[in-house]
Amino acid sequence: MMEKVLMKGTEAIGVGAIRSGCKIYCGYPITPQSELLAYLAKELPQIEGASFIQSESEIAAINMIYGAAGTGARAMTSSSSPGISLKQEGISYIAGAELPCVIINASRGGPGLGSIQPAQSDYFQATKGGGHGDYRMIVLAPKSVQEMYDYTFVAFDLADKYRTPVMLMCDGALSQLMEPVVLSDTKVVQYEKNWATTGAKGRKPVLVSSLRIEPAELEEHVDHLFEKYAEIMKNEVRYESVCNEKTEYVVVAYGIMARIAQTAISKLRQEGIEIGLIRPITLWPFPQQAFAELSDKVKLFITLELNKGQMVEDVRLAVNGKKEVTFYGRCGGMLPTPDEIAEVIKSKISGVKKCNK
Amino acid sequence: MQQVIFKRPESFTDAFTHYCPGCGHGIIHRLVANAIDDLQLREKVIGVGPVGCSAMIYDYLDVDFQQAAHGRAPAVATGIKRVLPDNIVFTYQGDGDLAAIGTSEIIHAAARGENITVIFVNNAIFGMTGGQMAPTTLIGQKTQTSPYGRDTTKQGYPLRVSELLNTLEGVSYLARVSVHDAKNVLIAKKAIKRAFETQIAKKGFSLVEVLSICPTNWGMKPKAAIEWLEKEMVSYYPLQVFKDWR
Ligand SMILES: Cc1ncc(C[n+]2csc(CCOP(=O)(O)OP(=O)(O)O)c2C)c(N)n1
Ligand code: SF4
Numbered sequence: 092m093m094e095k096v097l098m099k100g101t102e103a104i105g106v107g108a109i110r111s112g113c114k115i116y117c118g119y120p121i122t123p124q125s126e127l128l129a130y131l132a133k134e135l136p137q138i139e140g141a142s143f144i145q146s147e148s149e150i151a152a153i154n155m156i157y158g159a160a161g162t163g164a165r166a167m168t169s170s171s172s173p174g175i176s177l178k179q180e181g182i183s184y185i186a187g188a189e190l191p192c193v194i195i196n197a198s199r200g201g202p203g204l205g206s207i208q209p210a211q212s213d214y215f216q217a218t219k220g221g222g223h224g225d226y227r228m229i230v231l232a233p234k235s236v237q238e239m240y241d242y243t244f245v246a247f248d249l250a251d252k253y254r255t256p257v258m259l260m261c262d263g264a265l266s267q268l269m270e271p272v273v274l275s276d277t278k279v280v281q282y283e284k285n286w287a288t289t290g291a292k293g294r295k296p297v298l299v300s301s302l303r304i305e306p307a308e309l310e311e312h313v314d315h316l317f318e319k320y321a322e323i324m325k326n327e328v329r330y331e332s333v334c335n336e337k338t339e340y341v342v343v344a345y346g347i348m349a350r351i352a353q354t355a356i357s358k359l360r361q362e363g364i365e366i367g368l369i370r371p372i373t374l375w376p377f378p379q380q381a382f383a384e385l386s387d388k389v390k391l392f393i394t395l396e397l398n399k400g401q402m403v404e405d406v407r408l409a410v411n412g413k414k415e416v417t418f419y420g421r422c423g424g425m426l427p428t429p430d431e432i433a434e435v436i437k438s439k440i441s442g443v444k445k446c447n448k
Numbered sequence: 449m450q451q452v453i454f455k456r457p458e459s460f461t462d463a464f465t466h467y468c469p470g471c472g473h474g475i476i477h478r479l480v481a482n483a484i485d486d487l488q489l490r491e492k493v494i495g496v497g498p499v500g501c502s503a504m505i506y507d508y509l510d511v512d513f514q515q516a517a518h519g520r521a522p523a524v525a526t527g528i529k530r531v532l533p534d535n536i537v538f539t540y541q542g543d544g545d546l547a548a549i550g551t552s553e554i555i556h557a558a559a560r561g562e563n564i565t566v567i568f569v570n571n572a573i574f575g576m577t578g579g580q581m582a583p584t585t586l587i588g589q590k591t592q593t594s595p596y597g598r599d600t601t602k603q604g605y606p607l608r609v610s611e612l613l614n615t616l617e618g619v620s621y622l623a624r625v626s627v628h629d630a631k632n633v634l635i636a637k638k639a640i641k642r643a644f645e646t647q648i649a650k651k652g653f654s655l656v657e658v659l660s661i662c663p664t665n666w667g668m669k670p671k672a673a674i675e676w677l678e679k680e681m682v683s684y685y686p687l688q689v690f691k692d693w694r
Contacts, residue, residue: 158527
């Protein structure tokens with residue numbers, strides 16, 4: 092059965108979560124994602140065995156998720172930038188204790204209380220480890236309401252498969268967007284969870300913990316985590332590439348910024364400019380391989396973000412000095428128009444041409 | 449004929465505890481194990497450990513455990529209990545964990561009437577980190593961070609957690625007990641059992657505050673520490689059952 096319905100980004104995540112078998116949601120209101128709480132407050136209690144909790148803070152919410160995930164239940168929390176900062180302690184513990192869970196960030200302008208408008212300024216926090224310690228978190232960046240629905244399934248699946256927190260990184264624009272969505276019937280894989288605390292009946296007690304007091308034990312544990320991360324880097328990289336044999340210039344952008352860039356790119360192509368796009372879908376693991384071959388062939392990479400330049404550092408690492416990597420960004424909650432972006436791209440291109448003369 | 453008159457509770461492992469000589473944690477762990485045995489809960493219990501000297505309580509109780517971040521045990525327990533309402537979920541927390549960094553989590557878990565049990569160990573100090581002032585440190589008490597004695601003009605007044613929680617409707621069983629002598633240990637044992645019974649009967653939030661000693665960081669021999677608890681702590685933190693749903 093494939094239903095097609097018009098819905099808001101936040102609602103698409105809610106529907107995706109319920110259909111993924113999410114048993115518990117805990118969260119604290121914050122714009123621009125409060126509709127997700129409202130939706131799940133209505134829907135989850137209708138489902139046998141499922142719970143919705145409005146927690147006293149984001150700190151409490153993520154720790155409730157820790158407890159619930161530790162029983163093997165599929166668990167989700169959501170917030171926006173300032174609240175995601177408060178969750179970092181819990182995310183670090185969840186990564187350390189190897190618990191699966193899904194965290195939504197409808198990110199907004201910062202630092203501090205910032206603004207309630209869309210931004211991508213939490214890229215570093217999400218991909219470089221916002222909490223303490225050696226850990227990684229899978230970060231998925233959808234670009235449409237359809238993808239918010241689809242990647243919610245992917246997020247729950249990857250979380251269980253690798254026993255790791257997964258963040259769905261959207262922004263204030265996507266979460267508020269209203270678009271048609273095909274509600275495909277995605278099959279949900281069930282994973283065995285013999286590590287979960289369910290009461291020691293007919294077996295030895297189990298322990299969910301990030302504590303390894305002996306240095307050698309902790310080193311071994313972190314080594315184990317990084318073997319897992321290596322598997323993730325090998326198997327789970329996702330990106331969209333709109334490049335071909337003739338591509339000379341490559342825009343790199345994700346989420347809502349990729350949408351804006353796409354419109355600008357179509358226009359520039361009509362003007363005869365050979366320009367393509369790389370859209371990372373997994374921000375971590377970053378799709379390095381997308382750049383390997385292109386770096387030898389194209390003339391310039393143009394990274395576009397809704398911040399002062401964060402992902403551009405990963406693009407530079409991937410391109411590894413082979414070609415110039417330029418950057419343009421807006422921040423504070425400002426969204427550029429496709430025309431603005433088209434102009435920016437043109438001026439970056441003419442800059443390179445001048446240099447090469 | 450030989451007869452066993454004293455044995456280790458089944459829910460108690462045979463590991464040696466890492467606690468200092470005279471520490472109250474060992475006794476209180478044992479009382480929790482007694483309650484779990486008496487009520488035949490071993491296969492249903494999920495404990496939530498704190499950050500503090502008793503962080504490794506999971507080594508001593510032979511049940512499923514989750515180790516929580518500092519102060520967050522009531523939130524972790526909430527998450528567990530909502531998913532598994534028929535299991536028995538308890539937290540074990542010190543006074544730094546519960547009454548300082550975790551004040552918000554404990555108050556809201558209690559206010560929600562979360563059907564969990566909390567064992568709250570009040571030893572008037574931060575034990576694990578080397579004896580700093582806790583919210584429960586008594587007026588005039590010297591600690592590493594109140595070296596001149598707790599001065600109310602600068603460090604405020606000790607927090608009476610049970611009295612505070614007693615104002616909340618969500619709380620069904622609430623008692624303050626002590627483990628400074630055999631008589632009080634027996635009272636504490638009953639209170640802890642009663643708290644678990646509250647949860648079994650699905651009556652909502654239950655908490656037992658247990659006054660305990662930290663000879664190491666109080667800078668006293670265990671005997672002097674016990675006397676200090678009885679004389680100084682009990683007068684500020686009166687022993688009583690605040691609430692019982694029965
Ligand atoms: C976020 C965080 N802050 C501080 C600490 C350091 N710390 C560990 S235990 C503790 C206090 C423990 O005191 P208490 O809860 O009274 O337990 P006790 O050791 O006395 O049993 C502190 C501050 C920590 N582990 N995590
Ligand atoms: S420091 Fe205090 S609370 Fe900690 S084990 Fe020693 S006596 Fe017990």
